Amino acid sequence: MxxxxxxxxAARSAARKLAVTGEMLKNAALNAIADALLVRRGEWLExxxxxxxxxxxxxxxxxxxxxxxxxxxxxxxxxxxxxQVAALPDPVGQVVKTTLRPNGLKxxxxxxxxxxxxxxxxxxxxxxxxxxxLCLKASNACILRGGKEAFRSNKAVITILRDALESAGLxxxxxxxxxxVSRESAVEMMDLTEYLDVLIPRGGAGLIRxxxxxAHVPVIRTGEGVCHVYVHGEADLDMAVRILxxxxxxxxxxxxxxxxxxxxxxxxxxxxxxxxxVLKTKSVVLHADPEALDILGERAVPATxxxxxxxxxxxxxxxxxxxxxxxxxxFIAAHGTGHSEAIVTESYTAAxxxxxxxxxxxxxxxxxxxxxxGFEFGLGAEIGISTQKLHARGPxxxxxxxxxxxxxxxxxQIRE
Amino acid sequence: MxxxxxxxxAARSAARKLAVTGEMLKNAALNAIADALLVRRGEWLExxxxxxxxxxxxxxxxxxxxxxxxxxxxxxxxxxxxxQVAALPDPVGQVVKTTLRPNGLKxxxxxxxxxxxxxxxxxxxxxxxxxxxLCLKASNACILRGGKEAFRSNKAVITILRDALESAGLxxxxxxxxxxVSRESAVEMMDLTEYLDVLIPRGGAGLIRxxxxxAHVPVIRTGEGVCHVYVHGEADLDMAVRILxxxxxxxxxxxxxxxxxxxxxxxxxxxxxxxxxVLKTKSVVLHADPEALDILGERAVPATxxxxxxxxxxxxxxxxxxxxxxxxxxFIAAHGTGHSEAIVTESYTAAxxxxxxxxxxxxxxxxxxxxxxGFEFGLGAEIGISTQKLHARGPxxxxxxxxxxxxxxxxxQIRE
Numbered sequence: 001m002x003x004x005x006x007x008x009x010a011a012r013s014a015a016r017k018l019a020v021t022g023e024m025l026k027n028a029a030l031n032a033i034a035d036a037l038l039v040r041r042g043e044w045l046e047x048x049x050x051x052x053x054x055x056x057x058x059x060x061x062x063x064x065x066x067x068x069x070x071x072x073x074x075x076x077x078x079x080x081x082x083x084q085v086a087a088l089p090d091p092v093g094q095v096v097k098t099t100l101r102p103n104g105l106k107x108x109x110x111x112x113x114x115x116x117x118x119x120x121x122x123x124x125x126x127x128x129x130x131x132x133x134l135c136l137k138a139s140n141a142c143i144l145r146g147g148k149e150a151f152r153s154n155k156a157v158i159t160i161l162r163d164a165l166e167s168a169g170l171x172x173x174x175x176x177x178x179x180x181v182s183r184e185s186a187v188e189m190m191d192l193t194e195y196l197d198v199l200i201p202r203g204g205a206g207l208i209r210x211x212x213x214x215a216h217v218p219v220i221r222t223g224e225g226v227c228h229v230y231v232h233g234e235a236d237l238d239m240a241v242r243i244l245x246x247x248x249x250x251x252x253x254x255x256x257x258x259x260x261x262x263x264x265x266x267x268x269x270x271x272x273x274x275x276x277x278v279l280k281t282k283s284v285v286l287h288a289d290p291e292a293l294d295i296l297g298e299r300a301v302p303a304t305x306x307x308x309x310x311x312x313x314x315x316x317x318x319x320x321x322x323x324x325x326x327x328x329x330x331f332i333a334a335h336g337t338g339h340s341e342a343i344v345t346e347s348y349t350a351a352x353x354x355x356x357x358x359x360x361x362x363x364x365x366x367x368x369x370x371x372x373x374g375f376e377f378g379l380g381a382e383i384g385i386s387t388q389k390l391h392a393r394g395p396x397x398x399x400x401x402x403x404x405x406x407x408x409x410x411x412x413q414i415r416e
Numbered sequence: 417m418x419x420x421x422x423x424x425x426a427a428r429s430a431a432r433k434l435a436v437t438g439e440m441l442k443n444a445a446l447n448a449i450a451d452a453l454l455v456r457r458g459e460w461l462e463x464x465x466x467x468x469x470x471x472x473x474x475x476x477x478x479x480x481x482x483x484x485x486x487x488x489x490x491x492x493x494x495x496x497x498x499x500q501v502a503a504l505p506d507p508v509g510q511v512v513k514t515t516l517r518p519n520g521l522k523x524x525x526x527x528x529x530x531x532x533x534x535x536x537x538x539x540x541x542x543x544x545x546x547x548x549x550l551c552l553k554a555s556n557a558c559i560l561r562g563g564k565e566a567f568r569s570n571k572a573v574i575t576i577l578r579d580a581l582e583s584a585g586l587x588x589x590x591x592x593x594x595x596x597v598s599r600e601s602a603v604e605m606m607d608l609t610e611y612l613d614v615l616i617p618r619g620g621a622g623l624i625r626x627x628x629x630x631a632h633v634p635v636i637r638t639g640e641g642v643c644h645v646y647v648h649g650e651a652d653l654d655m656a657v658r659i660l661x662x663x664x665x666x667x668x669x670x671x672x673x674x675x676x677x678x679x680x681x682x683x684x685x686x687x688x689x690x691x692x693x694v695l696k697t698k699s700v701v702l703h704a705d706p707e708a709l710d711i712l713g714e715r716a717v718p719a720t721x722x723x724x725x726x727x728x729x730x731x732x733x734x735x736x737x738x739x740x741x742x743x744x745x746x747f748i749a750a751h752g753t754g755h756s757e758a759i760v761t762e763s764y765t766a767a768x769x770x771x772x773x774x775x776x777x778x779x780x781x782x783x784x785x786x787x788x789x790g791f792e793f794g795l796g797a798e799i800g801i802s803t804q805k806l807h808a809r810g811p812x813x814x815x816x817x818x819x820x821x822x823x824x825x826x827x828x829q830i831r832e
Contacts, residue, residue: 016749016775019773019775020772020773099793099794101792101793101794105783105787107793107794109810112775114805114806115775115805193628193629197805197806198805198806212632213609213632214632216628216629216630218634218635218804218806219634220806236828239828242828242830243828243830245830246830246831247830250830250831333432355823356436357435357436359432359435359528359531359821360821361821361822362821362822362823362824363821363822363823363824364824364826365824365825365826366825366826366827366828366829367521367824367825367826367827367828367829367830368826368829368830368831370830370831371521371824371829371831372822376517376831377515377517377523377822378515378517378523388634389530389531389613389614389819390530390613390614390634390636390806390807390819391806391807393819393820393821393822394525394820394821394822403805403806403809404809404810405775405776405777405778405779405809405810406777406778406779406788406793406809406810407771407779408778408779408780408781408783408787409781409782409783410780410781410782410783410784411782411783412652412655412658412659412782412783413782413783413784413787414658414659414661414662414663414666414783414784414786415662415666415784415786415787415792
């Protein structure tokens with residue numbers, strides 16, 4: 001057996017234990033983890049400093065270095081996040097549905113853990129703790145494979161997590177780290193069908209597409225976001241500007257940020273200069289189609305076909321003038337990733353048509369796409385934002401980390 | 417583009433139309449299909465007669481011939497099934513959850529279609545109609561690939577279905593048949609990620625495992641059933657005999673039939689001869705472990721290791737004596753397929769422990785495993801029985817043929 005298979009076997013065994021572990025013990029373990037993160041933060045910070053030094057030496061950019069970096073305040077926030085997961089309701093055992101059949105059978109559809117969850121992610125050490133805490137609360141064991149840039153940080157914190165689990169009376173193997181961070185280990189995880197019930201890639205679009213294309217373990221695709229704001233002809237244009245600015249500029253690196261604005265022809269000449277007045281405060285680069293370019297002139301650059309499918313993750317925005325709602329919806333169907341799409345309009349009919357007709361995880365009227373998030377949606381937590389249709393769609397909280405089973409109480413019934 | 421890709425493109429377009437088609441029109445189309453099946457039954461029967469003749473010439477066995485065969489009565493029942501699907505509530509648009517957020521955003525989680533559903537199945541022409549009707553009611557387009565033995569039957573009925581769809585005002589491409597029934601077309605379907613939202617294999621374990629192992633389109637595994645009946649030491653043995661006989665013999669070819677009985681040592685000497693008295697009426701072959709063999713003597717044959725993982729689909733039963741509940745549960749964890757598992761017991765504690773601890777789609781106390789079925793569970797229909805944990809588990813009805821989306825009503829909200 002490979003090391004990963006041995007980890008899978010151990011995780012499977014831990015998952016069986018977790019499946020029958022009550023909420024009180026799981027919460028005690030989560031609080032023990034939060035305590036240990038604070039008490040032993042020195043170990044984590046030391047390892048993180050080594051990761052940061054190595055990353056700097058290899059020329060990592062400032063934005064990525066910032067994502068990799070830990071400090072006392074960040075660790076305190078991560079520990080607090082674990083306590084918040086402990087405080088959330090336990091999804092396991094919740095009864096989704098009960099049915100009494102005419103033959104007297106009593107059916108109960110209950111939430112049960114998924115089993116063993118694999119997560120492949122990039123260089124953000126906080127994900128290691130967040131993901132482990134959410135999986136634990138939903139009674140899943142997890143096998144985590146972080147980015148190689150964060151390896152020392154991840155190895156340090158996983159030891160803290162496993163020690164805390166053990167001290168609370170749970171198996172250490174509820175949480176495991178893949179220590180081989182080569183490409184091969186990711187590929188091996190994708191084929192670990194015997195030990196992984198689901199694989200969740202978190203990170204850039206390249207990682208997610210590659211995992212989805214190659215994996216034989218069931219995958220939940222997350223966070224691919226080419227999101228649009230569509231300014232309808234009957235929009236309140238001041239509101240449209242505020243929404244577009246928020247959707248593009250409040251945090252351009254995240255998946256629910258807007259990458260493209262579509263503007264109805266009848267308002268384009270008024271709207272685009274208004275939008276530019278605020279977007280220019282962040283030096284947003286506008287990639288405009290010919291018609292928008294006529295209006296924007298030197299404030300924009302010509303769009304190429306690549307722009308319509310680009311997740312910039314940056315202060316860049318594609319701009320296109322459309323004839324009407326139908327053209328906007330067809331464009332979104334062709335170029336959206338099914339994440340978050342917004343229309344700004346005062347027209348009741350246009351709003352309803354957009355809500356019904358756009359196929360995405362979240363469809364908005366008169367609000368920023370930036371709200372697509374487990375916390376903003378009231379789930380209390382988030383393991384990722386699913387952009388697929390099977391199992392879960394949109395922000396995934398604890399319930400989305402569960403499956404169900406039917407429990408049937410009989411009195412000797414047989415089928416005729 | 418290949419023929420299949422062209423079909424995929426057409427199905428995608430039909431699915432977009434279906435997504436905004438109301439229930440009345442869908443029901444009208446379903447009733448038009450039911451009418452057309454009766455009016456044009458001659459065409460279908462003629463094609464089926466040709467399939468049957470070819471199958472007989474190739475030496476197909478009686479059981480398979482029976483599954484392939486249509487007659488007036490069967491067609492009437494199939495048409496009636498389509499009318500029953502029309503009468504079921506439309507899952508599309510159902511609101512799963514509503515949330516009012518503190519910032520005034522109104523969230524609605526709605527059921528939406530999956531999109532395009534691919535189904536690969538074997539030589540049962542009724543599946544073509546059943547699957548098409550269920551997909552249509554849930555506003556999904558479908559691409560069906562039946563077995564080559566039923567090809568003429570499927571081609572005839574698909575024409576009837578598509579004509580009826582057109583007459584009702586829906587696109588013909590809501591339903592499509594893969595006309596190339598070679599192995600290559602199945603493989604191509606497994607990789608048709610751009611056009612298929614989900615692939616459901618229905619049929620033998622070999623087909624399902626092969627599709628699950630190879631597909632890149634998301635798969636829902638169905639119908640792999642190595643199901644156990646566990647006779648606990650505190651069972652009502654008369655009830656246990658009735659349940660075992662029903663679970664094994666009422667329809668041995670189906671996935672919810674029992675393949676193995678586990679018996680607590682303390683009751684084995686009483687129970688096994690009692691069970692034999694009824695099982696012998698169907699000449700059930702008992703494959704017994706050494707301890708059961710000591711009791712059964714010439715009424716059984718020795719089990720091999722293969723027996724513990726065999727889905728016989730026939731009048732054969734594996735028999736094993738166990739020490740207690742824990743050994744039974746460990747055996748089920750090792751050899752079950754996560755389909756349906758039953759305990760027979762009068763012990764409250766043993767029953768609860770079994771229900772909590774056994775990881776399967778359906779777990780029974782004192783009832784036959786044969787009830788795992790969409791109709792028996794009150795879903796009104798069934799597209800298959802999922803034995804996986806993602807998306808759906810257990811019998812899948814119309815709701816399981818949908819996804820969800822969040823619809824968000826704002827009033828200009830932006831995220832801080």
